[in-house]
Amino acid sequence: MENQTRGRGHEYNLACRKAEEAALRRYQATHWLECFVGPLGISSQPSEREFVSCLRSGLVLCNLINKVQTGSVPKVVENHTPSQSIMWDSQPLPAYQYFENIRNFLVAVEDLKLPAFEASVFERDNIEAGSSTKVVDCILELKAYHEWKQMTGGVGCYKPLRSPLLTPSRGRIQAQTHVTVNSDSRRRLEMSASFPKQSPSEDEIQKLEGIIVKALAERMVDMKENIGNNFFASFRNGNTNQVEMFSRIFSSCFKEQLQNKSPKLNSDPLKEISCSEDNSTSIPLQDLSNLRNRKCCRACIKKGKCNHWTVVTIQEKELSNLKVLLSSTKKEFENLQSQLQSDLKQLGDQVLDMSNAALGYHKVMKENRSLHNMLQDLKGNIRVYCRIRPAFNAEAKTAIDFIGEDGSLVVIDPLKSWKEGRKIFQFNRVFGPSAAQEDVFRDTKPLVRSVMDGYNVCIFAYGQTGSGKTYTMSGPGGGSTKEFGINQLALNDLFVLSDERKDIMSYKIHVQMVEIYNEQIHDLLADDSLLTKYPFTELFVSLHQIS
Ligand SMILES: Nc1ncnc2c1ncn2[C@@H]1O[C@H](COP(=O)(O)OP(=O)(O)OP(=O)(O)O)[C@@H](O)[C@H]1O
Incomplete structure (x- = not known):
């Protein structure tokens, strides 16, 4: 008996607290509505009935949401009944009116992803204790959304104030099961403010707890689509302990919350990789870095359920080995670089020495040549041989x-x-009948070489007919190399000299052969017989003009 009394007292206190809280929120909503939309024509601390009735036409709500989010309800059905809210009890509105506005309002609320309520709240028969709670929640949510929008300018994502546990899923508004609280309890809730506080009995407390838990559980069961069929059936048959069921529902809700926060958790390929020993070394470094950033993996590592940490350790070891290898390679490279630099320096020095030697050689060569030409001068510029x-x-x-x-x-x-x-007779030298072509050329050779140093040299043969001028200068026709005349021998020598000096000098050798006969000059090397006669250029010009 005593226990029963204590239980009732506890139930009563709980109901009082709930009713007080609900009233406070309702006053808040009313106050904001009056400030934001305009006077509602109700008291500042309205009862649930009064509050619901003034919103029943949906006009206030539509105007409210249009103010919060312009154009949310494009077409608002106007109410032509005066003082509709006050006349609520006496003159029920046509169903289509509140239905249209309320439905449009709820759709707009859904679009803003804010918690909505049931349209049936505004039906006359449903005005009972707790009916306005969700409407109040919705309005206060709109208030919070409006404040957030003003603060951020609507940039970013708004998070509703209400717990997702109490938020009905989209599309389930019409199918929501109503919370059924018996009339006895409801009466107690409504009268909570005026009753003096008594200590409820143990039984009363237990009974009330049972009612609340059952109501909450029913609400949650309806909201949760993912609860197993067996569990649901056993609950309906009354086989399940309510408290146990309550805790199970809560744990299920929390699981779903977690899944909502990280929806990819189940399909994460890393999760599959992490728990396999075989794949322990096949995770690429890039994935590992990502892995560190994932909450699920951090949790996994902490629990020691997977081998991520081992993989990370192995990879870190490999990384440090690579670092050591890199530094040794770097050192080797630096050594090679310095060696190459010293080699290059040595090579440069050698090249410098060689160029100095070459310069010296050229200097000596130049001196030799000048001495040679000086000797030729001393021997005489004009020499006569016989x-x-x-x-x-x-x-x-x-x-x-x-x-x-x-x-x-x-x-x-x-x-x-x-x-x-x-x-x-006196000559520079006399060659007897037995003198060979080579002997004659030996004396003239130094003079011919002076040509290569820039001196002008002229060798000519003089004598009576048949004395051997052609023989000496050109050799016998069709003769061997031994019988080459001075012309061929001189040219050969010039080519040899040019080849010897090709590194320091580039020579161009031209040959012209003319014949002077009967005071006429003929070009002996010309291809065209018409051009053989001197003056060659004039003849060429005249021929060119004719053609
Ligand atoms: N040193 C020599 N040894 C052998 N035969 C020679 C020698 N000199 C000239 N002869 C010969 O004497 C002949 C006349 O020589 P060559 O034609 O050279 O004389 P030339 O002075 O050029 O005559 P020309 O003024 O009429 O042209 C040729 O048959 C030639 O082979």
Whole structure:
């Protein structure tokens, strides 16, 4: 008996607290509505009935949401009944009116992703204790949304104040099961403010707890789509302990909340990888870095359920090994670089030495050449050589008496006396009948070489017909290389010299061969016979003009 009394007292206190809280929220909503939309025509502390009735037409709500979010309800059905809220009991509105406005309002609320309520709240028969709670919640939620919008300018994502546990899912508004509280309890709730506080009995407390838990559980069962069929059936049959069921529902709700927060948790490929030993070393570094950032993996590591930490440790070890390898390679590279630099420096020094040596060599060569040309000058710029052709058979007696080494030549006229017929000539050198072509060229060779140092040299043969000028200069026609004349030998020598000096000098050698006969000059190397006669250029020009 005593227990029963204590239980009732507890139930009573709980109901009082709830009723007080609900009233306070309702006053808040009323106050904000009057400030924001305009006078509602009700008291500042309205009863539930009064509050619901003034919103029944949906006009206030539609105006409210249009003010919060412009254009949310484009077409508001106007109420032509005066003082509708006050006349609520006496003159019920046509159903279509509140239905249209309320429905549009609820759709707009849904669009804003704010917690909504049941349209049936505004039906006359449903005005009972707790009916306005969700309407009040919705209005206060709109208030919070409006404040958030003003603060942020609507940028970002608004999070509703109400717990998701109490938020009905979209599309389930019409199908929501109503909370059924028996009339006895309801009466107590309504009268809570005026009753003096008594200590309720144990039974009363237990009974009230049972009612509240059952009501909450029913509400949650209706809200949760993911609760197993067996569990649901057993609840309906009354086989399940209510408290146990309550805790199970709560844990289920929390699970769903977690899943909502990280929807990819179940389908995360990392989760599959993490729990497999075989894949322990196959996770790429990039994934591991991502893995560190994932809450699920951190939790996993803490629990020691997966081998992520081992993988991370292995990878870190490998990374440190790679770092060591990199630093040693770097050092090696630096050593090679410095070695290469020293080699290059050495090579540069060698090149410098060589270029200095080459410069010295050229200097010496230049000196040699100048000395050579000086010697040629000293020998004389004009030199006269005499070559004696071998006597033919027809020539019985030779006229040569003596050939001196110093270039003297004694000639005898056999028809005169020895004294009168004797004549002495002086040359630079005299070549006897036995002198070869090479012997004759040996003396002229140094002069020809002076050409390569920029000196002008002229060698010409002079003598009577048949004395051997052509033989000496050009050699016998069709002769061997041994019988080459001075022209060929000189040209050969020039080419050899040009080749020797190709690194320091580039020579261009041109040859022209002309014949002067009967005071006429002929080009012996010209292809065109018309161009052989001197003056070559004039003839060429005239020919060119004719053509
Ligand atoms: N040193 C020599 N040894 C052998 N034969 C020679 C020598 N000099 C000239 N002869 C010969 O004497 C002949 C006449 O020589 P070559 O034609 O050279 O004389 P030339 O002075 O050029 O005559 P020309 O002024 O008429 O042209 C040629 O048959 C030539 O082979």
